[in-house]
Every structure is written in structure tokens, then in C-alpha cells.
Amino acid sequence: MYVYRIMLFLVFGGYLLSPLLMSGWASPEASWYRPFLIWAGLIALTLWLEQKRKLDERR
């Protein structure tokens, strides 16, 4: 259940801060695949949290 809170925090935090991220993506100096890398990182984090949640629920 505590993992849920991390997810809530992550989503709302991400929502508020996402324009900052966006300006970073759009900067011409950045590699074109940077947004996708960040996104893939986020997916990996979710996957990890999902594993943690499973353990948490089993407890």
C-alpha cells in the first residue's frame, strides 16, 4: 500500500514538473531520443515499483 503512495507522488509530481522536462527535451542541443529515454526510465521504475508492490501485498 505504501508503494501506491510513491506512485501517487510520482504521477502528481511528474504532472506538475513535466513542463520543465518538456523544455529540456526541446532544447536543440539534446539528442533526439532523450524524451524516449526518460520515458523508458519511467517505465522501468514502474516495473520495479510493481514488483515491490507485489512483495508488499504478499507480506
Added chain:
Amino acid sequence: MTAMSLNLPGLLMLGIGYLSLLFLSATAVDRGWLPRRLVRHPAVYILALGVYASAWAVYGSLEFASRYGFGYLAYYLGVAGAFLLAPVLLVPIQRMTRTHQLASLADLFAFRFRSRWVGTLMTVVSLLAVLPLLALQIQTMGQAIHRLSGSASPALLALGFSLLIALFAMLFGARHTHQHARHDGLLAAIALESLVKLAAMLALGGVALFGVFNGPADLQSWLDGAGHVSQTRIAQLDPGQWRTLLLLFFAAAFLMPHMFHIAFAETLDRRTLLQSSWALPLFLLLMALPIPLILWASQRLGVDEVGAGAAYLAFGLSTSWWVDGLAFIAGLAAASGTMIIISLALSGMMLNHMVLVAHPPIAQPDLYRWLRWLRRGLIAAVILAGWLFYRLVGVHHDLSALGLASFVGVAQCLPGMLALLYWPGANRKGMVSGLSVGVVIWLAGLWVPLLTPYPGLVLLPPGLDVLAGEPDWYSVTLVALAANILTFILVSLATQTSTGERAAAEACSVDAVVRPMRLPLAAANGAEFKQQLAGVLGADVAGREVERALTALEMSPLDARPYALRRLRDRIQANLSGLMGPSVAQDIVDRCLPYQHDGPVASEDIHFVENRLEAYRSRLTGLARELDSLRRYHRRTLTRLPIGLCAFGEDGELLMWNDALAELSGIAGEAVLGAHRETLPAPWNTLLGQILAAPQERLYKQPVSLAHGERFLTLHRAGLQGEQGEDGGHVILVEDHSEMKWLEDELIHAARLASIGQLATGVAHEIGNPITGISSLAQNLRYDTEDPALRETADQIQGLTDRVSQIVGSLVGFAHGGRHVTGAGFTATRMQEVTEEALHLIRLARSGDDIHYINRCAADQVVMGDAQRLQQVMLNLLGNARDASEAGAQVIIEAVPQAAYLHLSITDEGRGIDPEVRDHLFEPFTTTKPAGEGTGLGLPLVYSIIAEHDGHIDIESPPAGHAGGTRIHLWLPLYREGDEGPHEPDSDR
């Protein structure tokens, strides 16, 4: 540049071939040609959720990216955010929809806000909101056909494809009458569509990256060099617009009818839904990745964005027919999947909340068939409506305008949805007014302008002038949502909430304090349910629905427990809700299966609450979890209590039946929990009824016949009054006092013997002296007279005094029998000798000469005891045997060692003992002999002597295998080595 590499017949063949593949795959799954493990694999569901990526994801995103750069990612990230929140957002919705069999957003809202009109309103809003999205799908199909083949009538061709898609949805989506059912074939086909569009998009991305550019490094150098100028021309979304877009697509993840349908109406399991929290974003990432590649490639190729339409840039990537074919198939797969699921979802909503509400299916002859065909008709109607909308809108609006109009409309349901989950205080009036205000602003600002040449009517309230000049979609979203939320909150706070709505709110709310109430039902069992439902549903459907619910609950049709019947009613309502929507289902169930409102006041359904808590346990945290642990501890204490315990609600419903009581009664708790007291198996119904009705709070040692014999139970009752003194039922403790009762009986018996002993001593003493006097006087009289008459009288007097002396002697003997201290003076005693000695004495008496005594005791059978007193025992028993026997009969004495005892038996062939007398034989003055012959003290004396020896005596009459006679069994402790040596019995006695 317009590509003409694919001609019209080729295009039609491609499209029709692809749709045929869909039909084939769905048929293969429905016919069971594919292994079930594959069909039910979580990946199939997750790919089916990819239905979200509609034609917008293929064409609209390109258009958006050409305008706002990476802003196009909002479409994917919004929905990814919603799925990231699956455990707190989607799982609760899924739980609700599954419990109450709610197949759509309209069902959910109608259930929560307790009104059929709310369902109708939601259906209308959903239909209006989805029409632009449907039109977008059809428009992209038409435009793609037009661009690829140059066909002059793309609208008609798009209609043809739409009809094929409608046929598919009718065939595979309306297979089950119950909307909350798994359509394996349909899901597999949608999953296949997701795979196809993903593969096509990745291939297009590959063409762009490796065909147009020379790999990632070339792309980067182009972006840093020649492409830099075109990139700087792209506008950036301002943070407000970006966040608004994220919010819109976040809401779409669970409010769009097609997403709601796949995630909640098709029975996706909870684990799969949680897996999709990362798997769906991954799918969307792969779908989104090729978009900028295609855009940059066409920029490098110099494709005219304005002329070609930025949405269809993929057609300009190459002159090869297969690249165009890929772009066309990607769009067709995306559009057809979305159209199929939208039409299914909307047809269900329209059926439940428009058609059935206006025309309830009372006594429809073949209800299931009627519902199925109605649904198929509605599927076709929805797709045709989408096509008509496309014709009305024309191609004057870009895809972003169409898509956003749709998403903004759907987002108007977001406040209601969040309130449904997290605000039990929200009510219908608030929701309806908020939604209406929001929808009107949206219709005026975005929807109507699609159909008319006039610009949207965006009314900016004072203070929001900053929004002037912003895009319409942005201002309308903010204003409509703000007005919606404000109106919702204010009206909800200002108006009353009905009781029914409050109950539904609690059932829906995530942190609900669930307080289901108990009321008895009018129907007494499953069979009566069928009769009562038959009036509305028809006998056949009523029977099938009740059977379905009984099977799901694993209940017997004869189960009459009020608790079980309430669960059955809930299940039937949920199932009917899956069939006809919650409003109609509730109407039918309320009408046919009413509660008894004249019964006792409703109280909390503790058993149900406990079951739910058990199911929810893993979701409890903090204080709630600690409280739950405490509850479980107390529950365990009561369940494992070594004394029987049961609890009744104030309406007589059984709420608890612990392990000890289950063991004592032989009735498992699950079989009786929730039953009414009167329906419990005998003798518990009457016994527990007695204690509940008794004025005192205890009933001592009630005799009860149970499976394992007669028991004596003591019952204690305590009231469970609430804090305000209201009745809360009773708790009853059931103690098994049988052993104590038996011990008490023995004690009473022993005390009676002891008092008789005392009495006998006194009587013997008082009578002994006068009797001796009388005897002496009679003897004197006999010697003093010669008169034969007087001498005979004297003889008689002496005979009678002898008889009295004998009785007195027996009394003294009996009295002394109780005085021995157990074990004192006991020595090893050979029973054979004791028996022989007793037989010798018996034979001295003149009577009974013709009885044959057979002593089969062995010489080595030695017991621990007092030889003289044991001889007294044998004398008494053998004397009784002799007196009962006819001339020539046998009396057999046998002895067999049994564990630590010697088992002696004395068997005669006499007249036996009356069963009524047998139970009292060891009580003093009980005799089977004719009056004047027995004193009734012999056997009580024997009993007390045997008891002194730690032995045991029993009477068997007639003995097993004999027609008459009596067998006396004696058990005496065997002599053990190390005690005193064998004792010779006193031969003088």
C-alpha cells in the same frame, strides 16, 4: 506530393483482406482452434488495451507533432500516468464494476447516483463526445483511400469499410447477452490489431530512420545541421496547455467508452490490470517513437506539409507501394479497433439507459435473444451515426480539432468519476448540474462549431481574460471543467443526499465505511426467488438467472438462511445489471424480491462486513491495518475459545458459531451462519430459543440428545446492548456439564448409601436388644410349657425373631461395609479359593442342593483385596444366583485377566432381572425376591465393597447370546509383584 502507387482495387483488396484476417482470428479463437493458454495470456489483454491508440496515434500525432513538436507525447503520457496509478485508480473502479456487474460509465454513474436518468445523461454525453472521435477514424480512412488511390468517392468507400467493421462488432461483440462477459475472440482480434499497427508504425519508423536517413547518427547530424531551422520553427506548447492536454488524455484512459469497456467490462483480472501499468506505457512508447522519425524524414525529403496534410506525411516517405500499404494498414488497424470497441460500449449504454429504460422488458418471450438483436442493431446505428457525423463535419477540420473536441467532452465526466471514488458526500443533483454546465460550455465552444461554419462560442468569465487569444480547446477545457467542478461541489453541499444514494456512495467509495444492513426477504428460498422473478422475466429466464447466481455462490436452492438469501438477491441484481443495466436490474429486483419492511429494524450485516474486510486486508495500511489485526485477534479468541459460543443479532440471525460449539454440536459454522435461530437443526433451535426467551440469564444442565449420546449443557446469555442502550442481539455460552452431572449423581448415590449405613447402625442397635429379649422369652416359653400349641407359637416367635436378627445383621454388615478405608489391609487374594469357600458355605444351606455350581477360576488368578469381604461379595452374588435359579440349573463362575483387572463373571440361568429394577439394584432395599425373602441390602453392600477395592460391578440381564438368566460382571485389581504374598482365606468363615 500525392502518392498514387497503390491503385483502388489493390487498396480495397488490402483493406478487405486485413478485415478478413480479423474475422478469421476471432473465429479461430471462438471456435477453440487456438490454445486457451495463448488466448487468455495477459499479453492479449494488454495489447487489447492498446485500442487507445486510435487513428489519432497514427495520423493525428503526426499532425500534432508537426505543430507542437514533442507536445504530441501528451496523448501517450496522459494515459501512461493513469495506468501508473492503476492500483489506486483503476483497480477500485474494476472492483466496483465487477462486484455490481457494471459494464459502462453510464452503468457506474447510474449505480452510484441512484438514478436511471443519470445513466441516460451519461449515455447522451458519451455519445456526443465520442461522435467526433468516430468521425476522426472514418475521416482518416476516407482521406487515406483518397490520397492513395485518388478515388473520388472516399466517403462511400469509408462507409463500406465501416459496415464491415460494424458487422465484425455485431458478430463477435454481441455474442453474450451479459455485457460483463469475456469476448475472447473479440479481444484476440483487438490485440492482433494492436500488434499490426505497432509493427506497421515501427516499420515506417525504420523506413524513415534507415531509408531516408542513414541511421541515428545521420539523423542527429541532420537535426544539428540542416534540420535545425525547421525545428526552431515549431511552436512550443506553453506549460498550461501541456498540463491541460495531459489531464485530458489522463481522463480519457478510463472515461473513454472504449477504454472503459476493455479495462472493466471485459473481465480482465486484477493482476493483468496491474501489469498493464508498465506494459501499456511501453506499448505506447513504441507507438510514439516512429512519429518524429517520420516527421523529420518527410521534412528532409521536402514533402509539403500543408499540401499533403501533416497527418498523412507517412504516405510521402517512399514511392514504394508497400510503404504506403503499411501506412494505410496502420491507420485501418487503429481506426477499426477503436470503432469496434466504441460501438460495442455505446450500444451497451444505449441499450441499458435509453431503450430498456423507455421500454422495460416485461415478460418478453425470449429475453436473451431480444436483447442480443437489439444490441446488434444499436452497434450498427452507432457506427452509422459516426459516418453521418463525418459527412456532416466534412474534411474542413483537422484531426486535432476533432480529437480534442471528443476528449474535452469526455473529460466533463472526470469530476463525477473522482467524486464517485473519493467523495461520498457528492450527490446526484450536484453531479447532474455540474456535468450539465460543463457539457453546455463544451458543446457551445467546441462541438457545435464542428458542424457549423461559425467560430466557437467561448464565454470567458470575468477574471479569466488571460485566456483570450488562447486556442479554443484550451479555454473551453479550463472554463468548462472549472464551472463543472464548482457547480458540482456547491450544489452537492447545498442539497440533501437521499439514503439510497448515500448507501451506494459508500459501496463505491475507496475508503468506504461499508455498513451493509440486514433486512429479511419476503422470499424464503431459491425456489421462491424463481417464482417471484418469473412474473417479469418469464419462467425460463428467471430459472436460469437464479440457477446462475446459485452456482456462482455455491448455494443450495433450499438454503433458507437470511444471510445467504441476501447474497443471492445481490448476485441476481448484479447479474441482471450485466444483462440490462443497473437501473432496470434494480427496478426488477426491488419489485420482485422485496425486503420485509414490517420486520425488525435493519441492523448491520456483521458477517458480510467481516468477509469484505478479509478480502480487503492487503489494502489496509496504518491504523486501519492495526485495527484489523486487533479485530482478527479478538475474532480468533472467540473462535478458539474452548467453550461453545454463539451470537445472535436482535432479529434472531446467527452471527457467530465458534469451533468448540461446532465440535460439540457436530454442525460446522459455515452451514449455519446467517441462519435464523428457528431454522437451526434440532435440538439447537429449541435449546437456544429457551435461553433467549428465559427470564434468567442461565439455564443449568439442560438434558440434550446429541449424536454422541445424552449430554447436559449449561447455557449463559448476555445482551449485546449498544452504547446508547439499543438492542444489539445476544451472545450465548454453551458449556458441556455432562461429566460434572455424572459425578454429582455418583456423589448423591454414595451419600445416600452412607446415610443409610448410619441409619442401619442405629436401627440395629435399637432393635437388637429388644429382639434378643423377645427371643430369650420365647425360648423360656418353649421350655416352660408342654402345651404343643404354645410350643408351636414359641417356635414361630423364635423363627420370626431369627428373621429380624438376620435383617439386623445384614444392616450392620452393610453399615460396616462403608466404614473401611480403601486399601487398608488389602493383600493378595486368590479368587479361586475365595469362590470355593463361598460355595462351601452356600452348599451348607439346605435349599438349592440341586443347583450345579461350576468354578472356572484359575489358581493363579490373584487380586489385591480383603479376602473376607470378597467372600461376603461372592456369598451374596452366589446366593442371589441360587435363589433365582430353577432346580437343575447351572451357575458358572469364570475369571479372565483384563489389563490391570481380573474380570469375574457369575452367570445363572434364572429368571433374569426386570430392566426397570436393574438400574436401581445397587440402591438399598431394592429386591427382585418375593416380599419377606430379600432385604434389598445385599447388592448395595456388594457395590460398596467392590468400590472400596477400586473395582467395578455391572449387571447383564439377560447375558449376550442367552434368552434368560443374569450375568454379574466384577472387575477387581490384579495383584502386582512386589506387594504382599498370597493370603490364605480364613477357612472358618
